[in-house]
Amino acid sequence: MTPEKFKRKLTAILSADVQGYSRLIGEDEEGTIRTLKIYMEVITDFIQRHRGRVVATGGDSVLAEFASVVDAVRCAVGIQEELKDRNKELPEERRMEFRIGINLGDVVAEGENILGDGVNVAARVQSLAEAGGICISGTAYDQIKNKLAFSYDYIGEQAVKNIKEPVRVYRVRMDPEVFSAKVGQEKKGGGKGLSKTAMVIIAVSVIGVGAILYQFVLRPSPSKTEVASKEKMAFPLPEIPSIAVLPFTNLSGDPQQEFFSDGMTEEIITALSKISSLFVIARNSTFIYKGKPVKIKQVSEELGVRYVLEGSVQKSGDRVRINAQLIDALTGHHLWAERYDRNMKELFALQDEITREIVLALQVKLTEGEQALIRHRTTNNLEAWGNAVRAYDLFERYTKEDNAKARELFERAVELDPNYAWSWTFLAWTHWIDARHGFSKSREESFRHAVELAQKSVKLSDKDPEVHALLGGIHLFQREYPEAVSAGERSGALGPNNAENLALLGMSLLFDGRFEEAIEVTRKATRLHPYYPPWYLVQLGSALYLSGRYEEAIPAYQEVIRRTRDVRGPIPLFAQLLLAGCFGMLNRDGEARVHLDEGLKLWSKNEGEFSLENVRSFWLKRTFYRNPAHVEQLVEGFRRAGLK
Numbered sequence: 001m002t003p004e005k006f007k008r009k010l011t012a013i014l015s016a017d018v019q020g021y022s023r024l025i026g027e028d029e030e031g032t033i034r035t036l037k038i039y040m041e042v043i044t045d046f047i048q049r050h051r052g053r054v055v056a057t058g059g060d061s062v063l064a065e066f067a068s069v070v071d072a073v074r075c076a077v078g079i080q081e082e083l084k085d086r087n088k089e090l091p092e093e094r095r096m097e098f099r100i101g102i103n104l105g106d107v108v109a110e111g112e113n114i115l116g117d118g119v120n121v122a123a124r125v126q127s128l129a130e131a132g133g134i135c136i137s138g139t140a141y142d143q144i145k146n147k148l149a150f151s152y153d154y155i156g157e158q159a160v161k162n163i164k165e166p167v168r169v170y171r172v173r174m175d176p177e178v179f180s181a182k183v184g185q186e187k188k189g190g191g192k193g194l195s196k197t198a199m200v201i202i203a204v205s206v207i208g209v210g211a212i213l214y215q216f217v218l219r220p221s222p223s224k225t226e227v228a229s230k231e232k233m234a235f236p237l238p239e240i241p242s243i244a245v246l247p248f249t250n251l252s253g254d255p256q257q258e259f260f261s262d263g264m265t266e267e268i269i270t271a272l273s274k275i276s277s278l279f280v281i282a283r284n285s286t287f288i289y290k291g292k293p294v295k296i297k298q299v300s301e302e303l304g305v306r307y308v309l310e311g312s313v314q315k316s317g318d319r320v321r322i323n324a325q326l327i328d329a330l331t332g333h334h335l336w337a338e339r340y341d342r343n344m345k346e347l348f349a350l351q352d353e354i355t356r357e358i359v360l361a362l363q364v365k366l367t368e369g370e371q372a373l374i375r376h377r378t379t380n381n382l383e384a385w386g387n388a389v390r391a392y393d394l395f396e397r398y399t400k401e402d403n404a405k406a407r408e409l410f411e412r413a414v415e416l417d418p419n420y421a422w423s424w425t426f427l428a429w430t431h432w433i434d435a436r437h438g439f440s441k442s443r444e445e446s447f448r449h450a451v452e453l454a455q456k457s458v459k460l461s462d463k464d465p466e467v468h469a470l471l472g473g474i475h476l477f478q479r480e481y482p483e484a485v486s487a488g489e490r491s492g493a494l495g496p497n498n499a500e501n502l503a504l505l506g507m508s509l510l511f512d513g514r515f516e517e518a519i520e521v522t523r524k525a526t527r528l529h530p531y532y533p534p535w536y537l538v539q540l541g542s543a544l545y546l547s548g549r550y551e552e553a554i555p556a557y558q559e560v561i562r563r564t565r566d567v568r569g570p571i572p573l574f575a576q577l578l579l580a581g582c583f584g585m586l587n588r589d590g591e592a593r594v595h596l597d598e599g600l601k602l603w604s605k606n607e608g609e610f611s612l613e614n615v616r617s618f619w620l621k622r623t624f625y626r627n628p629a630h631v632e633q634l635v636e637g638f639r640r641a642g643l644k
Helices: 022-028 029-049 069-087 118-129 138-144 196-219 255-272 283-289 297-305 344-361 368-375 384-397 400-416 421-437 443-458 463-477 481-496 499-511 514-529 534-546 548-562 568-585 588-604 610-621 626-642
Strands: 007-018 052-058 061-067 096-108 111-115 136-137 152-158 165-174 242-245 306-318 319-328 334-341
Touching: 007 022, 007 029, 007 052, 007 069, 007 118, 022 344, 029 052, 029 069, 052 069, 061 069, 061 152, 069 136, 069 138, 069 165, 096 118, 096 138, 111 118, 111 152, 118 165, 136 138, 136 152, 138 165, 138 481, 138 626, 152 334, 165 548, 242 297, 242 463, 255 283, 255 306, 255 384, 283 334, 283 626, 306 368, 319 344, 334 344, 334 534, 344 368, 344 384, 384 400, 384 421, 400 421, 421 443, 421 463, 443 568, 463 481, 463 499, 481 499, 499 514, 499 534, 514 534, 534 568, 534 626, 548 568, 548 610, 568 588, 568 626, 588 626, 610 626
Parallel strands: 096 136, 242 306
Antiparallel strands: 007 061, 007 096, 052 061, 096 111, 136 165, 152 165, 306 319, 319 334
């Protein structure tokens, strides 16, 4: 009988690594290595004391095995308690926190090494543990659930990389410090304040209620029984990994902190949108679900994506707690879940960390340039960032009053951080909007401000897609068509998933007479932003119209009319006139006349008589067509529709 080539055994595997090790080593290489050496000695000592064996170490990771799961878990708890005490002696930003995962599994013993799925599962379970925490697999839990005086949180079946079947995962409760908002202050002058014990009880109650509210009311359900269906998708799934980031829920109990949770969501979307091998739904399309108890299945099918990220943010003083989980909507499995308790000073590093975890979970390979881009930001000033987040929300409303309020907040942001290039960019955009829509007393003065601020921003940083989109808009305003298209293409290269910037590139292509390219780019923008604004469709319809594809342009204009029945401004007028023009070019006189009459109702008295010549002048004033013949092609449709 031939003996087996490898020896197999059932063993308890402990896998550990340092959370945020790259950040630590990047900020202080020598100090991090010294701390790691000391902590590794502590971990090795605990493993030996609990009858375990260190199998391997490498960089910031440790692999060990135990004959007993009980010993492995006791060892892990001892390690985390000891390291927690040692971390108290370090500055907060220099603390080194390990994640530990434990699995009971069959392994292959090859000399002193152990290999196989049992080891791989331990490593994947470890990646689900929070900093300073412990996660164990279902097989490990089954061995210790009634043997140790710890409690456990079941975090579901997790789909983990390179393991065929989902893994049951439990979090070992480590008695964390109470994380709570301030619930009161002692009264001065001898008044009776709340005792510390009472304050802790109230704080725990508040957080408990918040957690329950999030879990059962606000948090979308990722139930495995309600998986999404490819057949019910509103759009075909992209060939590359596709993701929608839902607005993080604000659990702070303070509506004034809403901007903070929104800002976190936006930062993650912005970072992911720079990755060419991902398909990322635009912020404004996912924010329609804000505050609604939607299910993952619904989000997936309505937006046409496979993966959905959801989470919550709770800010209290200088601390922030963030929960996040990435769900595969087609299986209902959680690919990744994490909870972070951090100091506010670590916020930007935390945003980068969450982005990296998503990329790893989706097994996306980044180019060297993309690795730098997703870490690129132009401020580390939290107060400046907060002002910019509030400003951006106002800016996107595109009204005269909100644009002015946004400008004030962007100005405050750059006062706080004069090197904040992103805020300089959007400060410039507010002036461009004033010039484009006539919000200011002098269009020329507003445009001059936009140019000056854009030049300042690009000198500070030329890595942001937004500044190049802005430059494209400025060049278009100056009728510098090749430069406008070039800037738009640069923006698209830096942010391939940025729907708004792609739509702006489509605008430059349209006015430059490159209609087929304009159609392609604008359609891509509408796919990234399924709840796109109506002007996308006006642009798409115009490119189709000028390509002679009148039948294809008609549904675009009809949709604009449907969505803007109660809207004032040029968009409904454009749609009615262009739809009349399409029917005119197709010799469908009755339908053309109907929409021409609707256009007359929307025609502003300030534009003078509703005549062919005045409409021609209106179009030349409101658009930037490089070739006057293209305006004449539009006007010909109006003439055939019956306009004289």
